[in-house]
Amino acid sequence: MLNRLRNNDLFIRILFTMMMIALMELGRHIAIPFLDPQGMKDVLKENQLLQNLSTTTGGQVNYPSLFSIGLAPYMTGMIMFQAIKLLDIDSIKKMSEYQSGMTQRGITFVLACLQSFQLVYLVRQHITKSSYQIFGFDANAVSALVILVTGSMLVAWMADMTVDRGMGGAGILIFPGIFEAMPRSLINxxxxxxxxxxxxxxxxxxxxxxxxxxxxxxxxxxxxxxxxxxxxxxxxxxxxxxxxxxxxxxxxxxxxxxxxxxxxxxxxxxxxxxxxxxxxxxxxxxxxxxxxxxxxxxxxxxxxxxxxxxxxxxxxxxxxxxxxxxxxxxxxxxxxxxxxxxxxxxxxxxxxxxxxxxxxxxxxxxxxxxxxxxxxxxxxxxxxxxxxxxxxxxxxxxxxxxxxxxxxxxxx
The missing domain is CATH 1.10.3370.10 (SecY subunit domain)
Structure with missing residues (x-):
């Protein structure tokens, strides 16, 4: 029985997908140090743009976490690259699968940096001040930025792995966030x-x-x-x-x-x-x-x-x-x-x-x-x-x- 399950592609994909969803939920609840959770929540409660984008891309902006950015950079990068591919550009059409993947990852990284910077900037007043500076910026703020970007790229990797070895593609990772947000959207x-x-x-x-x-x-x-x-x-x-x-x-x-x-x-x-x-x-x-x-x-x-x-x-x-x-x-x-x-x-x-x-x-x-x-x-x-x-x-x-x-x- 166990041997049959090991060779069952459907069972393996379901198990892998459940593992990715569990990791996604875990990352959404791993708090980032140096940030005041309540202060960040109060600030972001007034920013409906980030709240809505977070809801539909699996992010978590109600409090600072490793996966606060969610799939937004990955999905936006994918869309931007697909839009570029629609253009009649020979150099784009001749890209190998590896080159296309690396280009899309580069776009995702840039977007992750921009969105992480925006989030850190919005809650800058609620970041614990450090006695050290990195290139003239508070070390704790830089650390929070690096953690958010790292989490975003990790989510992008998880999305690719889910597409390759799981079921439902990257979209399955946003299920928990949407279910959680639906009652709030209905009432408020x-x-x-x-x-x-x-x-x-x-x-x-x-x-x-x-x-x-x-x-x-x-x-x-x-x-x-x-x-x-x-x-x-x-x-x-x-x-x-x-x-x-x-x-x-x-x-x-x-x-x-x-x-x-x-x-x-x-x-x-x-x-x-x-x-x-x-x-x-x-x-x-x-x-x-x-x-x-x-x-x-x-x-x-x-x-x-x-x-x-x-x-x-x-x-x-x-x-x-x-x-x-x-x-x-x-x-x-x-x-x-x-x-x-x-x-x-x-x-x-x-x-x-x-x-x-x-x-x-x-x-x-x-x-x-x-x-x-x-x-x-x-x-x-x-x-x-x-x-x-x-x-x-x-x-x-x-x-x-x-x-x-x-x-x-x-x-x-």
Whole structure:
């Protein structure tokens, strides 16, 4: 029995994933010395930008810990590198897998340094002063910065290991943080016009029904896909039709991991005191109880939906692979025309997905303009979308691995 489990790929991957999640939770609770936990908590409670980014990237900014930065630098670095790869640059396209990995790690390191510096700067008044200095800076502040950057790079390594040897990819590591934040988002909102929601019996019933509808709608759309018939002249197969699938929710839950953070960046800049008229505009319009603010927020989700759909499906790479293998779509010339054909189909499906996103996220915000607290539903729904898309992909991966364990070549 034990020997069979050792050779069971599904069991090993599940065990490895659970170990990574446990390490992630452990790191989120290893306190950084030299910092006053209560003072840091009071300061960061007012910074909704960091709070929201931390929630959707597995960080911990409620108190100073080794993994306070979370997956934000890793995920942002991955997105930036994928966006760079979409550009028609020969030197980027000719990179080996090792070079691509090192480049992405370099971007992650720079982002980790920047975000760690921001966090240390915000809580600088609550760092125990040292009698030593490093390059003119307080030694304890520098030590805290180094610890945060080290923790962030360790999380990036854990994410890569989970992708390679675990299940669910890097997204599985943010599960605990999202589950922990959902009750807080429902009751207290995320600032910028959202506030306390009193959980009356009526509100709880409406919320429960809404969650069920959003949950099943997301599951249905995440399973839905367009199957484009594929002509394969080099392969004859009478048993099934070959096709290229394009998922309706090709972007997954990625747009919601960054939409709130992007929406709050102008407000964060305004707090730096750059321009009074700019600060007034941000204060009056960029919030969740103003039609303009809601429209801008939904617009950010739509743009991210299209962007992540292109990054995840990659029409150019698919068209190139089809051309190299000799496969093609009926009536479509291989190469650039195939790429354009796939891109158009992807954009149509992404439009349907974005309409769904806007309805699910935008409707509670609009209703919240007239009924206090209902806007908080929007943030819970976005977390549900993230969790469902990641969990559904995990189940699909588990199914494939399970079927592989049932396949015995000697029985054929």
């Amino acid at each position: 909102g995320q600032g910028l016009g959202t506030g306390f929601l009193e959980l009356t019996p009526t509100i709880l019933i409406v919320f429960a029904i809404s969650v069920v509808v959003v949950l099943f709608s997301t599951l249905f759309l995440n399973k839905s896909e367009l199957r484009i018939p594929l002509q394969r002249p080099m392969i004859e197969n009478d048993f099934s039709e070959s096709y290229v699938p394009i998922k309706v929710l090709a972007a997954g839950g990625m747009p919601f991991m960054f939409s709130s953070a992007l929406f709050m960046i102008p407000g964060y800049i305004a707090t730096l005191g750059t321009n009074q008229s700019y600060a007034e505009f941000v204060s009056n319009y960029l919030n969740f109880n103003n039609p303009i603010g809601i429209a801008i927020y939904c617009g950010i989700i739509v743009l991210l939906g299209y962007a992540f759909s292109l990054m995840n499906f990659r029409p150019e790479d698919t068209a190139k692979t089809l051309k190299e293998s000799g496969d093609y779509f009926f009536g479509v010339v291989p190469g650039k025309q195939t790429q354009s054909y796939l891109t158009k189909r992807l954009m149509v499906l992404s439009t349907f997905a974005n309409i769904f996103f806007v309805v699910v996220i935008g409707a509670p915000l609009v209703i919240g303009m007239y009924i206090d607290g209902i806007a908080n539903f929007s943030f819970v729904f976005s977390n549900i979308l993230i969790l469902v898309t990641i969990l559904d992909n995990i189940l699909d991966q588990a199914k494939v691995l399970y079927l592989r364990t049932q396949y015995n070549l000697m029985e054929l």
